Amino acid sequence: SSGINAEWPLRPGGGRRWIRQSLVGASLFPGVVCSTSFFINFIAISYHSAKAIPFTSMIAIASICLFIILPLTMVGAVFGRNVSGTPKPPCRINPVPRFEISIICCHVGIMIAGDKAIVIVIFR
Numbered sequence: 001s002s003g004i005n006a007e008w009p010l011r012p013g014g015g016r017r018w019i020r021q022s023l024v025g026a027s028l029f030p031g032v033v034c035s036t037s038f039f040i041n042f043i044a045i046s047y048h049s050a051k052a053i054p055f056t057s058m059i060a061i062a063s064i065c066l067f068i069i070l071p072l073t074m075v076g077a078v079f080g081r082n083v084s085g086t087p088k089p090p091c092r093i094n095p096v097p098r099f100e101i102s103i104i105c106c107h108v109g110i111m112i113a114g115d116k117a118i119v120i121v122i123f124r
Contacts, residue, residue: 027070030070034062
C-alpha cells in the first residue's frame with residue numbers, strides 16, 4: 001500500500017527518481033524503528049535485564065523488515081507506477097480566497113478597541 005500511495009500522485013508528472021523515493025519510503029521508518037530498538041535492546045542486554053528481547057528475535061524482526069517490507073513496497077511502487085490510472089482526487093479543490101492584509105488589520109484593531117471598551121464599561 002505504501003508503494004502504491006507513494007507512486008500514485010507522481011505518475012502524471014513523469015515522477016523522476018521514483019526508485020530512490022520508494023527505497024527511502026520503504027526503509028526510512030522501519031530502519032529508524034529497528035535501529036532504535038536494537039540500540040535500546042543492546043543497553044538492556046549489557047545490564048543483563050530480564051526484559052531484554054533475545055538477539056535472535058531482533059535479527060528476525062530486522063530480516064522481516066529487509067526481506068518482506070522492502071520488496072513488497074517496491075512491488076507496490078511498480079504496480080502503482082505502471083498499472084494504476086490517472087489520479088482522481090476524492091473532492092474538488094477550490095483556491096482559498098486571499099484577503100487584503102489592511103482589511104484584516106483594521107478588523108483586528110476594531111475588535112481590540114471594542115474589547116477594551118467593554119472591559120472598561122463592565123469593570124468601572
